Amino acid sequence: MHGNDMDKVGDIRQLAGMERVKNLEGREKGNELIRVRNGNGLNFDIQMDRGMDIGRCECNGVPISWISPSGFASPPFYNSEGRKWEKTFGGGLITTCGLQTVGKPSEVGGEHYGLHGSISHTPGELIEKNSYWINDTYIQKMKGRMIEVLDIGEVFELERTVYTSSNSNEIEIYDQVTNISYKSQYHAMMYHVNLGYPLLSESTKMRLPDSDMESINGNMAEERVDQFPPPKESASPTVILHHLKGPNEKTILVSNFITTLEKKLHLKMEWDTETMPKLTQWKHPGRGKYVMGLEPGNVSTKGRDVLIREGEMPALDPHESVSYSIKIKMEWEG
Template sequence: MKKKELGFVGSVEQLAYVRSSVLSDGAGRGNRIIDVNTGGGLQFTIHPDRGMDIVECSFLGINMVYRSGGGTRSRLEYQPLGTEWLRSFQGGLLTGCGMRNAGVASGECGVHGRLSNTAAEDVSVSREWEGEQYVIRIRGVLREYRMFGEDLRLVRNITCIDQSNIITIEDEVENLAGQTDYLQMLYHCNFGYPLISPAVRLEAPEHTVEARDADAAAGIAVWNQMPAPVPGAVEQCFYHDFKDTAEMTLNNSELKIKATVRCDTAELPRMVQWKLFDHGNYVMGIEPTNTRISGRENEIAKKIARAIAPGEKIKFRMQIEFASTK
């Protein structure tokens, strides 16, 4: 809305609102959540106690995301070693992976690191007029710390404008320790049914596509398509490397809805595509990242891990946009 329209409403909350609450039942009991309604057809929920992840999301009343069978989970269930991360994986629009490992388990770092199972502090919500735009901003601070070891501080800002259907995620990571560390970040965007169906196509500007392994190589000719669920199907992962604009769009011709993930390539030069069409595990992940998800120790040894010096700050920026194609 514009300021000149204020005379038509008693409160801006008629058109766009933010609402904070605490879950009272189930495995996620006690989790803080923040519901956002932009007034343009987009609704989503932020989970500050789960790494400031964005979990639930709908557009025009239609679900956009994949949710894992475990549903909403408490971070207190987190088990860090090996693949135990999967026990508390919630799915949803954005699962943060990092900060010291994103990808396969590596040494003391389990799959996808600790970020999604870290509680945010200094959480705040602001709703302000910036010129003619009514801007909603949710901020939270996340720490990965060990005495005599790592000390990484992440400040996340999630921003949207009323009547708009774009979510902007901006992270700033600072190394507060006295020694150089290695920073791995992956923004695990998990899209699901009904957006993801055989009617969806994955579209992108010209770029390179690489299969991660033999399973992915078997499906590389149809990387941009999604079959119906196949019981026992195994996941396929593809690396998408971009020169200029990193952007991928899921376009569903039946729903007449599309979802676009875009990011700045300065620090997020690559997107990993996670394609899984197993029965009950039907998901297309679009994942901006600065890694090759091959594990922290492996990437340090190959000298491809992103170093972060003491006192250095690194910024990441990405957007998720929804639109009707009717």
């Protein structure tokens, strides 16, 4: 889509746009989202009631994101106890983990911290929804904020801006997390990027950053980190922590041949390794699961208690902010 196409349509919404949508049925009932079309084949949902995460995503009709059996359950279904986060984990292209913990459940100072934190189940407030032309490119921008409260004295704000444009099948996210309380707080943040079939299959090829690898869960010795196996009847997840060897190791490329279109699809993912120096890779080839998570973060998934004990848990001083960003781009070959 280009600016000179506008004399061929009655309204730009014929080609691209953003719509506010509310789910009316099932576990997703009540959830509000913004359905985005960039005018170049990229369609995705921003889950306003789920931390402004990116839910369903497709490029030229091909699904990119993995969707869990739970779907995007509305926030009242969320339970922060232990691993019950998994009961409402919808998958989607990006699920945000944090802001006080990521990874394994833990207990610190008598306070229980469940798996991956609560920010992905926190409703957002839309601050800006805007679209505009820059030369021949149509830009769409969505900005909002979420407030996460442990108690009245421990409060984080996440301000998120999402961009997409008509000249590239790319989603850009820029986040700023601020400690808006009056005492220092430990802070963790991770982007849980979830890829599924048909981008993910036994013919998928991956190029990962140069890293030293550490096994967190499963048998890393049996895994090829740059490939994915066919579905298995009895499979368990593998979790691998990649210790990136430098700030320039910040690009992942995932590629597969899409038989329905007879083209190769490349997904390129980049993030700011200055503030997110860790990369966790989660692989589950089980039948009916079949998902891979690529998860850049400021910490590993070992759990808040372990990270504090090992001196690896960052903190934000009162009113201090930290910024994160991630870009995911789809390109076709052939």
